Amino acid sequence: MSETPRYRELGLTDSEYELIVEKMGREPNVVELAMFSLLWSEHCAYKHSKKLLGKLPSEGPRVVMGPGENAGAVDVGSGYAVAFKVESHNHPSAVEPFQGAATGVGGILRDVFAIGARPIAVLDSLRFGELDSVRSRHLLDGAVRGIGHYGNSIGVPNVGGEVYFEEPYEHNCLVNAMCIGFAKTEDMVRAAAAGVGNAVVLMGATTGRDGIGGASVLASAELGEGDDSKRPTVQVGDPFEESKVLECCLELLEKGLLVSLQDLGAAGLTSSAGEMASAGGVGIDIDVAKVPLREADMEPFEIMVSESQERMLAVVEPSRVAEVRAICDKWQTGSAEIGVVTDSGHIRILKAGEVVGDMPVDALVDGCPLYDLAPAAPAAWIYGNKQTLSPSANSAATLMALLSAPSIASKQWIFQQYDSIVGSRTVRRPESADAAVLQLPESGNAIAVSIDGNGRKVACEPFNGTVEAVLECAQNLACVGAEPLGLTNCLNFGNPEKPVPAWQLDRAISGLASVCEELGVPVVGGNVSLYNEGPDGPIYPTPVVAMVGELPDPAKTAPSSFVREGDAIGLLGPFTPTMHGAEIAKQRGELEAGLPEPKVAAVAEACATVREAVRAGKVASAHDVSDGGLACALAESSIGAGIGCRADLQDLRERGCTPDEALFGEGAGGFVLSGDRAELEALGALIIGEVGGTTIELAAGDRSLVVGLTDATEAWRSLDAKAESVAEPPADA
Amino acid sequence: MKARVLIRPKEGILDPQGKAVERALPALGFEGIGNVHVGRMVELEAENPERLAELCEKLLANPLIEDYEIQPL
Amino acid sequence: MIWGVLQFPGSCDERDALNACEVVGDEARLVWHEDRTLGGGVDGVVVPGGFSYGDYLRAGAIARFSPAMEAVAELAATGGPVLGICNGFQVLCEAGLLPGALLRNEELRFVCKQADLLDDQGNVLSIPLKHGEGRFYAPEEMLDRLEANGQVAYRYADGHNANGSVRDIAGVRNERGNVVGLMPHPEHAVDPLTGSTDGRKVFEALEKFA
Numbered sequence A: 001m002s003e004t005p006r007y008r009e010l011g012l013t014d015s016e017y018e019l020i021v022e023k024m025g026r027e028p029n030v031v032e033l034a035m036f037s038l039l040w041s042e043h044c045a046y047k048h049s050k051k052l053l054g055k056l057p058s059e060g061p062r063v064v065m066g067p068g069e070n071a072g073a074v075d076v077g078s079g080y081a082v083a084f085k086v087e088s089h090n091h092p093s094a095v096e097p098f099q100g101a102a103t104g105v106g107g108i109l110r111d112v113f114a115i116g117a118r119p120i121a122v123l124d125s126l127r128f129g130e131l132d133s134v135r136s137r138h139l140l141d142g143a144v145r146g147i148g149h150y151g152n153s154i155g156v157p158n159v160g161g162e163v164y165f166e167e168p169y170e171h172n173c174l175v176n177a178m179c180i181g182f183a184k185t186e187d188m189v190r191a192a193a194a195g196v197g198n199a200v201v202l203m204g205a206t207t208g209r210d211g212i213g214g215a216s217v218l219a220s221a222e223l224g225e226g227d228d229s230k231r232p233t234v235q236v237g238d239p240f241e242e243s244k245v246l247e248c249c250l251e252l253l254e255k256g257l258l259v260s261l262q263d264l265g266a267a268g269l270t271s272s273a274g275e276m277a278s279a280g281g282v283g284i285d286i287d288v289a290k291v292p293l294r295e296a297d298m299e300p301f302e303i304m305v306s307e308s309q310e311r312m313l314a315v316v317e318p319s320r321v322a323e324v325r326a327i328c329d330k331w332q333t334g335s336a337e338i339g340v341v342t343d344s345g346h347i348r349i350l351k352a353g354e355v356v357g358d359m360p361v362d363a364l365v366d367g368c369p370l371y372d373l374a375p376a377a378p379a380a381w382i383y384g385n386k387q388t389l390s391p392s393a394n395s396a397a398t399l400m401a402l403l404s405a406p407s408i409a410s411k412q413w414i415f416q417q418y419d420s421i422v423g424s425r426t427v428r429r430p431e432s433a434d435a436a437v438l439q440l441p442e443s444g445n446a447i448a449v450s451i452d453g454n455g456r457k458v459a460c461e462p463f464n465g466t467v468e469a470v471l472e473c474a475q476n477l478a479c480v481g482a483e484p485l486g487l488t489n490c491l492n493f494g495n496p497e498k499p500v501p502a503w504q505l506d507r508a509i510s511g512l513a514s515v516c517e518e519l520g521v522p523v524v525g526g527n528v529s530l531y532n533e534g535p536d537g538p539i540y541p542t543p544v545v546a547m548v549g550e551l552p553d554p555a556k557t558a559p560s561s562f563v564r565e566g567d568a569i570g571l572l573g574p575f576t577p578t579m580h581g582a583e584i585a586k587q588r589g590e591l592e593a594g595l596p597e598p599k600v601a602a603v604a605e606a607c608a609t610v611r612e613a614v615r616a617g618k619v620a621s622a623h624d625v626s627d628g629g630l631a632c633a634l635a636e637s638s639i640g641a642g643i644g645c646r647a648d649l650q651d652l653r654e655r656g657c658t659p660d661e662a663l664f665g666e667g668a669g670g671f672v673l674s675g676d677r678a679e680l681e682a683l684g685a686l687i688i689g690e691v692g693g694t695t696i697e698l699a700a701g702d703r704s705l706v707v708g709l710t711d712a713t714e715a716w717r718s719l720d721a722k723a724e725s726v727a728e729p730p731a732d733a
Numbered sequence B: 001m002k003a004r005v006l007i008r009p010k011e012g013i014l015d016p017q018g019k020a021v022e023r024a025l026p027a028l029g030f031e032g033i034g035n036v037h038v039g040r041m042v043e044l045e046a047e048n049p050e051r052l053a054e055l056c057e058k059l060l061a062n063p064l065i066e067d068y069e070i071q072p073l
Numbered sequence C: 001m002i003w004g005v006l007q008f009p010g011s012c013d014e015r016d017a018l019n020a021c022e023v024v025g026d027e028a029r030l031v032w033h034e035d036r037t038l039g040g041g042v043d044g045v046v047v048p049g050g051f052s053y054g055d056y057l058r059a060g061a062i063a064r065f066s067p068a069m070e071a072v073a074e075l076a077a078t079g080g081p082v083l084g085i086c087n088g089f090q091v092l093c094e095a096g097l098l099p100g101a102l103l104r105n106e107e108l109r110f111v112c113k114q115a116d117l118l119d120d121q122g123n124v125l126s127i128p129l130k131h132g133e134g135r136f137y138a139p140e141e142m143l144d145r146l147e148a149n150g151q152v153a154y155r156y157a158d159g160h161n162a163n164g165s166v167r168d169i170a171g172v173r174n175e176r177g178n179v180v181g182l183m184p185h186p187e188h189a190v191d192p193l194t195g196s197t198d199g200r201k202v203f204e205a206l207e208k209f210a
Helices: A014-024 A030-039 A090-095 A095-111 A134-155 A216-218 A227-233 A241-254 A268-280 A300-305 A318-330 A360-367 A396-404 A456-458 A463-480 A498-519 A583-588 A600-615 A627-639 A659-664 A677-683 A709-716 A723-727 B016-024 B048-061 C014-025 C067-077 C089-095 C140-148 C200-204
Strands: A061-066 A072-077 A080-088 A117-128 A159-163 A174-184 A199-204 A260-263 A284-289 A311-318 A334-342 A347-350 A354-360 A426-429 A436-440 A445-453 A484-494 A523-529 A542-551 A568-572 A622-625 A644-650 A671-675 A686-691 A694-698 A703-708 B003-007 B040-045 B066-072 C004-007 C028-032 C044-047 C081-084 C102-105 C110-117 C122-132 C135-136 C152-156 C167-175 C177-183
Touching: A014 A354, A014 A360, A030 A268, A030 A354, A030 A360, A061 A080, A061 A523, A072 A241, A072 A445, A072 A523, A072 A542, A080 A095, A080 A360, A080 A445, A080 A484, A080 A523, A080 A542, A090 A134, A090 A622, A095 A117, A095 A174, A095 A260, A117 A241, A117 A436, A117 A445, A117 A542, A117 A703, A134 A159, A134 A241, A134 B048, A159 A334, A159 A436, A159 A445, A159 A627, A174 A445, A174 A484, A199 A241, A199 A284, A199 A318, A241 A311, A241 A318, A260 A268, A268 A284, A268 A300, A268 A334, A268 A347, A268 A360, A300 A347, A311 A318, A311 A622, A318 A334, A334 A622, A347 A360, A347 A436, A360 A426, A396 A583, A396 A627, A396 A644, A396 A694, A396 A703, A396 A709, A436 A583, A436 A694, A436 C110, A445 A463, A445 A484, A456 A498, A463 A484, A463 A498, A463 A671, A484 A498, A498 A542, A498 A600, A523 C152, A568 A600, A568 A677, A568 B048, A600 A622, A600 A644, A600 A671, A627 A659, A627 A671, A627 A686, A627 A694, A627 A709, A659 A694, A659 A703, A671 A677, A677 A686, A694 A709, A694 C081, A703 A709, B003 B048, B048 B066, B048 C110, C004 C014, C004 C067, C014 C028, C014 C200, C028 C067, C044 C067, C044 C089, C067 C177, C081 C089, C081 C102, C089 C102, C089 C177, C110 C167, C122 C200, C135 C167, C140 C167, C152 C177
Parallel strands: A117 A159, A284 A347, A484 A523, A644 A694, C004 C028, C004 C044, C044 C081, C081 C177
Antiparallel strands: A061 A072, A072 A080, A080 A174, A117 A174, A199 A311, A199 A334, A260 A311, A284 A334, A347 A354, A426 A436, A436 A445, A445 A542, A484 A542, A568 A671, A568 A686, A622 A671, A644 A686, A694 A703, B003 B040, B003 B066, C102 C135, C110 C122, C110 C152, C152 C167, C167 C177
């Protein structure tokens, strides 16, 4: 009986192993094999996506830091920059949602302060199976508590996000965490190690066995049966430790005491030391005997691959190490000089002076082969259908079914568990406007941020679906008067070695590149999470995009809710509603492949019109049309205001849609504006109705509906009502 | 001296954590369990056991809302 | 006057408190937890919100032993103004400078929302709260005494008690009135751009003790 070779157990293929032997000139020992297996995993090496990611436009006059650094950053004027990035923690969250989500937040915070930016906000994008599943309720509850626990404790406000519930995420939930940071441009720092003879200093928490064989390996394999046995490898986070490390690092950077800084995330010391050396074109020696340990008797390979949280790695001139350590002591966080920068071009691991591992840096960090995909489009819709709404239901019942859908309903139950105001920058709190708005008194302006993903529509047609996700993000920014400065993305897909997910990934990246190019929005960083497949198949292909935009005056933004009785309601933009991929098609069980091509240029023009109108105070409210179509957008604006509305969509039908499509169809390019009728007409909006009353009355051709505002509000707030039952096991279990 | 300090909510104080655990038990298949209270446990080694009670009173427990018990190990 | 705003490892809202003190027209500076004195000219203290020491063991239980807290106790004894906000309120209760204790929210979840408070004049103040351990508790006899002495400084308006505090108590004061603690965050209600401005009144009410 032959045993599986150890390298295969660690996820390396035969040819990858042979390549390692070739580059090393010999077989790797245990330490070296562990390090290669992690850095050559999909999660760290981007083996199946790197070639495609090269298509994304990443340059622009406002880009301060682009892809390849710990986080991207854009110039917001007056010598200041805003850093941001989004990352996934999908696999750990599916196994242990509280710690998986918490450490996801911890990790993205470190990426941002590693470049010298103070974190000023976090957002999150979450996707679970349908809420009638106990497992999905458990994951939602754990993830929300974990995100709240970490963000609230460390004092960074959670200002926005999105949550969706779809069957294809039942086995593989998505937890994507974003962080925004703020810094003086000249104070920002890069990761590249430099200066032969400089000291390598490890700061923060002690090193234990967290995550050994952890995040990277988990993310390189599909979750199968028995993944409970992966529980011991999930990392545990300590936000208090991180708050001390954060303040310590920012003080060290302010005092100019660090040559470079890198956070420890997936693959721990292996990746951070390796990447610092690679970026700097230098070598590094690390002595594991000098690493402060939480558990005695850890082997060298364990120390090198541990994913213990809240640790940072810095390069420091030898004469300044004492000062660095004194500041770490002041902040009550650990520090140790564990290595030195060399000119060997190798990363050497020592144990009390004896060499236990020696690898060329470029082989370890950049030597992993990159693979081409073998994409093939599916013949038909592969995700199934489930009917929860009869196609013969009347329009009022349909609207209620859409408003109460957990994916559309108010997420107040969730965001009230997050501190959204610490830091005093939050001008627009969650669900008060289409994007979060944060004031930047230091630079005299403000930023807006929105995070938007799309799984179902990308499954319908990956190129167009991705374009639509990006357009929705841009529209959300326009509604608060913001112009996009940059984009970050997290690409959550299935197994790229299989033809359909490969096709989805390829087309989605092409769509992302195309729309960003056309909009002139650079992609300053991002993350890829692959192998999100369970026994039932892959998740919906889910690109999650987040944009940061700037606006000159935080006092001039618009709420998404109507403001007063008597205001006119206008529809602006090239909105051409379709049933393809819409929530109503999902509920009617009529999902199928295909999605119309969005009109990017026309949508961009509408964004500019709305943006300028909001800045000039010409509209009372602005809300983009997305899930649930125009009927839901109008209802949401009414519910938020506590005032009803009347609208007739007959004029919209001239764009060639049925009454059903006019009411409930979806697509990019629709803005619901309210305000003075003459002002709206001057903007080019189609006047469709008026704000007022205590009912929502809509008509389109032979369809019409009247829904009481109280009933609509109750439907939209139904996630609140299901709230505590989300956490507890069902009574009849 | 090795000791374990058990800290529990004082009798009569609302203990929502205890109640939540108690409420969830039947659905998980555990019948006949009641009066659940959730507290904390601190383990330590003390060179000078004479000041343990003072440590409990001043730091480990809040005497207004918690009772404590020292168990030598 | 000059406010000293304490800063512990894990404090979150200290800079927001600094800002709020300046908005109401006073000066303010940070006081490091290890400093045994408040610094020259400081005639009032804010113990800010956050998660000092991670809220480990009990919220505020470790911070109350900081050297800076000795200076705060001395200032309080001389009648100087001390304002404890959220975690600061917890610290002051643990330190015995205020009566009662703060426990885990009844619904066991952290909650962040705008709330209506009533001051002891019956004025309504709109001030946000954000905490997981904000349920005020004191034994019945102590509560009766606090009410009789006018020591209940702020109460949640009807329907706005999100944490289960006894008798809807949101904030209390000591007998002399110079030490006040409340769970909601007045420092986040001083700027019309980010919310209401009712929080200014909480700071202003203590200025007379400086």
